[in-house]
Amino acid sequence: MAVQPARDIARGCRLQAACTPLSSPESTSHTGSMREVAGWLEQTPRILRLMLRASGEAEYLWKPSPSRWSIAEVLGHLCHVEKLGFRRRVERIMNEDNPLLENYDPNAFAAAGAYSGRTLEDALTEFERERAESLELLRTLPVDAAARPGRHAELGPLTLGHLIHEWPFHDLGHVRQIAELLRAAKYYPHMGPWQKFYTINP
Numbered sequence: 001m002a003v004q005p006a007r008d009i010a011r012g013c014r015l016q017a018a019c020t021p022l023s024s025p026e027s028t029s030h031t032g033s034m035r036e037v038a039g040w041l042e043q044t045p046r047i048l049r050l051m052l053r054a055s056g057e058a059e060y061l062w063k064p065s066p067s068r069w070s071i072a073e074v075l076g077h078l079c080h081v082e083k084l085g086f087r088r089r090v091e092r093i094m095n096e097d098n099p100l101l102e103n104y105d106p107n108a109f110a111a112a113g114a115y116s117g118r119t120l121e122d123a124l125t126e127f128e129r130e131r132a133e134s135l136e137l138l139r140t141l142p143v144d145a146a147a148r149p150g151r152h153a154e155l156g157p158l159t160l161g162h163l164i165h166e167w168p169f170h171d172l173g174h175v176r177q178i179a180e181l182l183r184a185a186k187y188y189p190h191m192g193p194w195q196k197f198y199t200i201n202p
């Protein structure tokens with residue numbers, strides 16, 4: 001089966017949404033879904049550790065092209081954005097009155113080297129530590145926290161509930177990106193004529 005190119009990955013972590021959602025925002029109970037989101041966020045570090053158990057140094061550092069991220073850079077991004085993109089924003093929305101949230105530019109941080117320099121074990125351990133701290137924060141939120149407002153420099157008005165739901169969505173996008181990098185580096189070069197059936201976009 002051919003796989004559609006994951007175009008969002010090419011632009012850091014942006015996705016063009018052109019699909020029919022399974023549920024509308026109105027059909028979701030915020031209190032219940034916040035707990036569900038935290039449950040998902042707890043799984044991501046475990047999923048990454050399992051996925052990357054068999055990854056060698058060459059695959060970990062492999063960049064498909066100068067403009068595309070390696071698995072090392074994706075993990076570095078996850079470590080970095082956990083604090084600056086997610087936890088700090090949650091804290092500001094909880095502690096301030098409708099705060100203005102600055103843009104987080106992944107490509108600028110990547111170019112500045114913020115995502116480089118970690119070994120695989122360093123990156124997994126750092127992400128586990130950062131995520132544990134985030135889960136601690138989420139556990140302290142009151143049940144009505146989802147409605148608290150903030151303003152994003154580019155997107156405009158939003159709520160804490162919106163930010164909380166972007167979190168596992170963002171996780172899954174990068175899990176998919178790592179899966180794409182792994183299969184392109186490890187298996188695609190060795191599958192001979194079967195390559196004809198697939199389009200890869202690592």
Ligand code: NI
Pocket residue numbers: 012013077081106170174
């Ligand atoms: Ni991202």
